[in-house]
Amino acid sequence: MNKDRIVLLDALRGLGVLGILLCNAPDFAVPPVVAESASHWPHGTGPATLSVWVVTQWLFQRKFVTLFAMLFGVSIFLVGGERSDKDRGAILRRRLLWMVVFGLLHGFLIWYGDVLLSYALAGFVVLFVRSWPARKLIRTGLTIWIVFSLLSLVGLSFAAFTPQAADQQALETAKMLAKAKAAEAAYGGDFLQSLVQNAKDRLAFLPAEPIIFVMTSALMMLGLGAFKAGVLTGEASGRVYRRLLVGGVLASLLVGGLFVAEAVMGLPRGLGMVAVGVQWALAPPTTLAYVALMVFATRSTPWSAIPRALAPVGQMAFTNYLAQSVIMTAIFYGGRGLGLHGEVDRPGLAAITVAIWIAQILWSRWWLDRFEMGPLEWVWRRLYRGPSPLRKRVSAAIA
Template sequence: MTKDRIVLLDSLRGLGVLGILLCNAPDFAVPPVLAESAAHWPHGTSAATLSVWVVTQWLFQRKFVTLFAMLFGVSIFLVGGERSDLERGAILRRRLGWMVVFGLLHGFAVWYGDVLLSYALAGFAVMLARSWSARRLIRTGLGIWIAVSLLMLVGMSIAASMPKDSAQQALETAQELAKAKAGEAQYSGTFLQSLIQNGKDRLAFLPAEPIIFVMTSALMMIGLGAFKAGVLTGEASDRLYRRLLVGGLLASALVGGLFIAGAVMGLPRGLGLVSVGIQWALAPPTTLAYVALMVFAARSKVWSAIPRALAPVGQMAFTNYLAQSLIMTFIFYGGRGLGLHGKVDRPGLAAITVGIWIVQILWSRWWLDRFEMGPLEWVWRRLYRGPSPLRRPALATA
């Protein structure tokens, strides 16, 4: 049973790390001010472009980073154990401490959209609650999530309802586009230029860390609570999984309807703000619907191949996440490889994403047939726990 549970968690983690890439792809390809914008997307609003944008916002955006955060909350308990276990608690603190280092290096030296730092900082808070009951964790996490989401929805609704002077709006748009053009020139320049611009954009994101810390901590609590309740281990009842699936499908239908309506109506600013707010607020139930689908797939003879294929990707999630950044910056950043920043439309980004999915599914299986863990997992583990074997014993003695 323990082995089955680990496989399911790895499958969910693999789904999360692959799903995140489609959401992150525009952030590698264009300056951050344009990445999630449909109205100001530099390649226009063709039917194909808008279709990829709608599908991404509807089925991917917020869902998989939410799943990843929930699963990181589980790892805090799996590594650190109960709060009374001082030895494992010390290991957990070292693990999170080294994750801070990796997050700073990744964010400033590779890609500004790093989440490792946010997860590590939230982890230091959630580790204090890791011995709470499942009910307390879920109630606290949901309470925080709902409260902050309501505040955000109110703020976005007020912003959407406030009339804007057309001249002022045109000026703000022009300033944003000018900023994006300047960033584009830097990302398309030399290695040093792209590195400096990446660092500037990373610094620009740091003021948002407090709200990210709060929301990520809430998701980690929900995830750990769901784990303790058996939801993330496949041990919950079929009835509960069906309820999660129905609730998530209803939430997803609302989100999808809003973004489809926005695309059909010409991308009105007010509807766009409200859509993003509702998308954010409903991320947990839609994410748990994906969990339910994965559980049902794991129990099915026909569909069980999907979680089996995803499990190695999840077992190497740290390696695969950082590898995605290295591959994408090689493709798009100047001085690192192909230098295609600003030159690829959304359909092309989707094609690149699918290609990376296939490569990571295949290479993860190949690697784990030969080694105990991913290469970066091995480095990380050595740093916080000490020497660990990498090559599988049968191959090491061959």
């Protein structure tokens, strides 16, 4: 039973880290002010481009970062144990402190879209509630999520349907595009120029951290509560997973319908803002539908190959997440490799993403056949826990 649970959690973590890449790919390839925009995407709005955008927004965006946050909430308990365990609590705090360091280095020196800092900061709150029972964790996390989602949705709806003079809107658009053009030149320049621009964009994102902190904390509580309730361990009944699947499918149909309608109607600004708000609010139920599908896969012999293939990726999620940033910046940032910033459309980004998925699935299996953990997991573990073996013993590898 423990083996099945570990495979399930690792498979979900692997699904999360791979799914995040498709959502992040545009942020590596073009300036952040236009990365998530369909109407201002530098390569136009052709059928193939819009199709990839709709699929990403419908089936990927917000779902996998939500899953990743939920699973990080689980790790708070798995590493730190109960609050009464002072020794494990000290290990957990050191783990989170080093994650803050990794997050700052990743965000400022590699890629501005870092989530490690947000997770670490939220972790310092969740560690205080990690001994709460499942029901209290779920109730508290869900309440926070609903309140902030409703506030966000109301704010977006108000902004979307508030009349705006055409000349004022044109002026704002012109400023945004000029900013994007300047950032494009910097990202396409030499190594120092791309490094400085990345740091500037990271600083520009920091004011949003308080909101991200609250929402991430809520997701971690939901994830830990779901873990304690048996949902993330595969212990819940088939009826529970069927309900999660149905609820997630209904939520996903609403989200998908909004983005399809937006594409068909010519990308109206108001509908787009509402669609983003609904997408954000319904991320947890759509994410839990993926959890249900993974559980059903682990229980089915023909489909169990999927979680088995994803589990090694999840065991090395920290390494694979940072490796994605290194690979993508080497492809797109100036002075680091190919320097293709601004030159690849969404279909090309999807192809690059799939290639990295395949590579990380194969490389993770190869590495873990020989070593106990991923290379960065090993470094991180040494920093917060002390020396740990990396290479597998011959007898264990043979077994």
